[in-house]
Amino acid sequence: MQAGKRALEAGPPGGDGSEMMAKRHQPDMDAPPSKVLLIRNLPRNINESEIKQALQPWTQPGIDLRMFHNPSTGQAFVEFPDEGASTHALSYIRQGHVAVRGVRFVGCYSTKQQVVTNQERHKDCRVLLVYVTNIAYPVELEVIHTIFSKYGFVEKIVSFQKAPRTYQALVQFSAPNEAMGAMVTLNGRNIYDGCNTLQVQPSKLSELSVRVNNSRSRDYTNPNLPTDEPPDERGGGIMGQSPNRSVPNGSLGSNFTNTPTSDPSSMSHHGHPSQYQGQGGHPGMPMSPFQQQFPNQSDQFGRLSLSAIPNELRFLKQENPNTQGTPVIMIYHLDPSNLNHPDKLFNLFSQFGVVERVKIFRDKPDTAMIQFSDQFYATLAQHHLHNVTVWNKTLQITFSRNFEVRLPPAGAETTEDMQRTKAYSQKEQRCSGGDEQEMQKYLKNVCKPSNWLFIGNLEDHIQEDDIRMHLSPFGHPKTVQFKRPQGPTARHMMAVVEMNSLEESFSIVMNCHNTRLKERSMKISFSKQGMVQ
Template sequence: MLKGKGQAFLEMASTEAAVSMVNYYTPATPHLHNRPVYIQYSNYKELKTENLHDQARPQAALQGVNAVQHGSLAITSALDGEGGHLPSQGSVLRIVVENVFYPITLEMLYQIFSKFGYVLKIVMFHKNNQFQALLQYADAMNAYCAKMSLDGHSIYTGCCTLRIDFSKLTTLKVKYNNDKSRDFTRVDLPFGDGQRTLDASLAATFATPNTVFPSYPGAAGFAQPLGFPQGAGISVPAAPGALGSLTITPSTVSGQIRGVAGIPGNSVLLVSNLNPEAITPYGLFILFGVYGNVHRVKIMFKKRGIALVQMADATQAQLAINHLNGQRLYGRVMHTTLSKYQTIQLPREGQEDKGLTKDYSNSPLHRFKNPGSKNCQNIFPPSATLHLSNIPPSVTVDDLKNLFASKGSTVKAFKFFQKDCKMGLIQLGSVEEAVHALIELHNHDFGENQHLRVSFSKSTI
């Protein structure tokens, strides 16, 4: 147990037991003493407790590891040289962003600052005509390392400069989980109108910090930094064995997907807890293809509930994790993380595969073949409302409603776009229904080479 952190490590007897436990508690959060307990995978393969005769030593060791994992080794080493005293300023940072040329989002701040530790809460606001944010870490060391590493740096070259100091607040109070504020320890908070709550896929993304990155050389067991494209922008000073550089470009943050050439980093996803009776390589290709160009898909021959999905690059892989981890698919909560594999091998000639491994690298259905296309700017989490396009003039509202109903969907509403009758919105009974419908009906052939295009919408009817 980590003293004073409200956190603990728990080693199960086997990987299977750990997977079973996480899968069981992901859709139904357990409570201890009326408080929710969040369970996620650790980067440690085992806990070492031998030869430790009291609790003080393991506490100190684990806290030391935590500091190295989330901060900069250079800063940690400096603190050690000064006697190892933890900073006393607190765990809440006040962030002022100067010269805001590109929009700043809550997700962007989370990605940048989570390099240094477990981000608990973020609140964004404008004050004195300045963009400001308050951000609370799990402990003061995380906040100290983030301030020392990021203060004065720019998110983009020449603009969006970070000015960071410690807030007088000891904790943040967050009432709503939305675009301006979020409590990452509470997935049950309303969106702000008293009805909506944070989308399940987004909640799953932020409720599991540092669980999707495999270990990397020089820091065994520690979380790998996000693989952002190299270029201008924030670069967290790297130290041997510590966190590498973090660089953000406008295309990364705005959701624009880079070309097929891609960026370095792992692009292969491990997808687990799938329904073996319903899942197909094509279904995963279509679903994950919403968030990037899928090159290959492999469903495990002996474990049909597990699959590998290879995206075009690491940015697309991370985007798919952000939106699909925790999403219900064919009655099960799907888990999506980075795989230890760097590529999916195609079966050798004569090798039994039963069509479970497919190569889609040259598929005409890739959504992001043209960098900067509208598809790159309209990437949203799974929602009950689908955006339809490429609808032929001869197809009516009833035709579309009947088409979706034939696939088991409950159609609640439909409307054509006023300015363009080739596009429309259709609202289904649930997010899961919409996911199934997108898999079934994206690229549906209306005849005469007219194919329906289906994507998730940010709007409702």
């Protein structure tokens, strides 16, 4: 418990004690020459690589500067190869010739003779404490996962909201070197241009404990965890607390498991009192903002019943909050040369649900609106296609403020607006959506885009060459394997096809779905499968 309390008393950022070290090392303008410089007046959102790049002219090629950077104080200790290099660099700094992001460095000799780097100081640390400040766009757990996964395998993430404009998360890697690489590279970086700034520092926790996989916590090593708290354990706010414990749900590691519930510090991490203390889900307590957004999340997903939603998809309502409950999504950064007709967008997005209307903007041909029959389908499409890069463009998908896509007025059949806006009937859909069992089977096969395609509704005598020839205007399959119908409801031949690229997969889905091969219309979608055994 003492270890846990010490961790709580360390304040962010710099809660690892580095701030105290920097304060003890006050600038000494009369310090003797040293190969270590104390650099001050650094922007808070700068990272180590930017500092090193600014000072690189005074080092030998191929030699990396040793550095201890403390973003919270705007200071860094930098160790040069020798005193000559540090002296040369300091003279330029004092003349005001060294700056980053328009801010000039201030420097002096340090009384230190060597620098212990962040990596060395925290060589056993694999849990990072992440702050997102200067928030202009919502921060989601999956965004954090996507960013940090580039530096290693992320095992667990726990997130919670410190204040309306500060998001906080704990990120656990599988190895310390991965965690340190992410910290050094990402600290001070912006998720979006000019906003949503990352501040990353080591955590004193050695292991995160995650009990539920939802929008606030996730264990990527255990996908079988429940997707929400039991009714008697639902807490308030972003994290939520159990009524019998004041530890945020799924957040803190072994140091905190025995923390008394009467200790208010147990509601925080690294010294921050929780704004959700006292909202542990007791009878009579007001609903949290999260619960207010989704008051019936355990019973309904839009108009779909919970039983129609596969277990692995039930977390989507929480991770991709569609707060207005709109069935309409906005798609940005389309490639106008390829996604230039409503039918192509229909073929692509109807994989994720019943598409009723599609509109491509006349003045912005890289922007479109899709109206689904249900808000859950919109959430499903946003989850699977947001941030997918195809034809060198990264799709951005958001929930619209509108609840419908308006059709052009009557008599506008010949106008460009009519050509860019289209309504679709039930007969054109991949799935009727009326039968619950059929809907569940359909949703289980929904997946993110890949090089693998599923082709259904084929005639029994179709040959591989028939498929290759039919698809050839849009791509050339690497492999084609047929799948014989199985089960009482399976009637037609199917195939799994591997394409050479994601672009080819997109082209075939958009252009070949619902086209006729022999006497039947092909049904084409992205596939979860590799080669069919």
